[in-house]
Amino acid sequence: MPYKTFGFTEEQILMRDSILGLLGRVLPDEMKLELDKTSTFPEAAFKAIAADGWLGLPIEAEYGGAEASNMDMAVFIEAMGYYHYGVRSAYMTTAIYGASHLRFHASEAQRKLMLPPLIAGELKMCIAYSEPDSGSDMAGIRTRAVRQGDNYVINGQKIYITNAHVSDWMVVAAKTDPDAGRRGLSLFLVDSKSSGLTIRNMDPLGSRTSLPNEVFFDDVTIPAENLLGAEGGAWPMLMRGLNQERLLLAATSAGHCMRILELVKEFAINRKAFGKPITAYQAVSHKLADMYMLTEGARQATFHAAQMLDAGEDAVLETTTAKIVATENNYKVADMGMQIMGGAGYMAGEMQRLFREARLGPIGGGTSEILRNVIGQRIGL
Numbered sequence: 001m002p003y004k005t006f007g008f009t010e011e012q013i014l015m016r017d018s019i020l021g022l023l024g025r026v027l028p029d030e031m032k033l034e035l036d037k038t039s040t041f042p043e044a045a046f047k048a049i050a051a052d053g054w055l056g057l058p059i060e061a062e063y064g065g066a067e068a069s070n071m072d073m074a075v076f077i078e079a080m081g082y083y084h085y086g087v088r089s090a091y092m093t094t095a096i097y098g099a100s101h102l103r104f105h106a107s108e109a110q111r112k113l114m115l116p117p118l119i120a121g122e123l124k125m126c127i128a129y130s131e132p133d134s135g136s137d138m139a140g141i142r143t144r145a146v147r148q149g150d151n152y153v154i155n156g157q158k159i160y161i162t163n164a165h166v167s168d169w170m171v172v173a174a175k176t177d178p179d180a181g182r183r184g185l186s187l188f189l190v191d192s193k194s195s196g197l198t199i200r201n202m203d204p205l206g207s208r209t210s211l212p213n214e215v216f217f218d219d220v221t222i223p224a225e226n227l228l229g230a231e232g233g234a235w236p237m238l239m240r241g242l243n244q245e246r247l248l249l250a251a252t253s254a255g256h257c258m259r260i261l262e263l264v265k266e267f268a269i270n271r272k273a274f275g276k277p278i279t280a281y282q283a284v285s286h287k288l289a290d291m292y293m294l295t296e297g298a299r300q301a302t303f304h305a306a307q308m309l310d311a312g313e314d315a316v317l318e319t320t321t322a323k324i325v326a327t328e329n330n331y332k333v334a335d336m337g338m339q340i341m342g343g344a345g346y347m348a349g350e351m352q353r354l355f356r357e358a359r360l361g362p363i364g365g366g367t368s369e370i371l372r373n374v375i376g377q378r379i380g381l
Ligand SMILES: Cc1cc2nc3c(=O)[nH]c(=O)nc-3n(C[C@H](O)[C@H](O)[C@H](O)COP(=O)(O)OP(=O)(O)OC[C@H]3O[C@@H](n4cnc5c(N)ncnc54)[C@H](O)[C@@H]3O)c2cc1C
Pocket: 126, 127, 128, 129, 130, 134, 135, 136, 137, 159, 160, 161, 162, 163, 204, 207, 212, 360, 363, 364, 365, 366, 367, 368, 369, 370, 373
């Protein structure tokens, strides 16, 4: 990964080298393709990441974590996105999405109970917000949670829930008051083994090693203390994690751009057509130059947003911009990479896998259109 380090500290460079070294040992290239082909969660890599303490990176020291800064997390996730999109998803659903809800919204008792095993890799999580009729428009969620004595009873359906099939706990958004719009939305911790819960794998273009799932709730009964925060209080809780989520999705895509550029450059230098390496043709070399610029843009937007967040700025514009720029650049880089590799890119193999993974960025974690709406509001439209 011979790229610019944007003033990373020695510790950050060491951290990057160490996660790349670990992944190189536990998830070699041939295994990446095999896991993708068989739609298998990268369990061995996840366990190895846990064993080296990485799941605790963003978590407070009192629960056994390392309290990493946003810049640390961006460096770490960029390296994972570079190495393997799927193992990065496996990491993020538990250590970022799941753990943030525990850190920010769970009771002290729940934090003490769940964060240490989560850091140890004994407890996986996922987040279940999206529904067939409400993706971007979360206020339209229809899944219902009804208080009955000391319990809540949940009925409804979720869709596209990443890693639900391997999770131990899910954070579920459900309506506790269907007439109160956003203020009727609550968050719950639901044991994935609960009776009445059915989880069904979906068949996505990419993300095959961290599969999305349909999740059905049929009178799923959970203890009332599994409510996170206050009843009806989900909206501000959902908003709280957005800056870091957008930053880390940007970091993922920045890393993914680097991997594609590296692969395609190597291919182009060695591929000959009409007696010359194809890099001798400006139509190819300019594409590679464009891929470099798009990669650089993704990285600059990402690390700039991380610095702003660590400086305590509001940074909504910067994290949102970074997410759009990095994910859209990632897809453009993948498309150009595929063109340069020709038939070798289109067939099953590394380039095809990278291309399929790259398409998710502008859809997941807030679509590019919704995020442009956010930017529009922020610049006063
Ligand atoms: C592989 C994968 C994994 C996912 N993992 C999870 C997960 O773990 N948990 C989870 O809860 N969800 C998950 N999602 C869901 C994801 O967050 C949603 O797909 C995303 O929020 C978009 O929702 P939607 O697909 O329903 O599209 P819709 O909201 O129906 O949007 C369809 C199109 O209309 C556009 N659009 C909608 N409203 C507006 C508007 N106001 N202005 C302009 N354009 C608009 C959108 O940008 C999009 O292009 C995942 C999705 C995928 C594909």
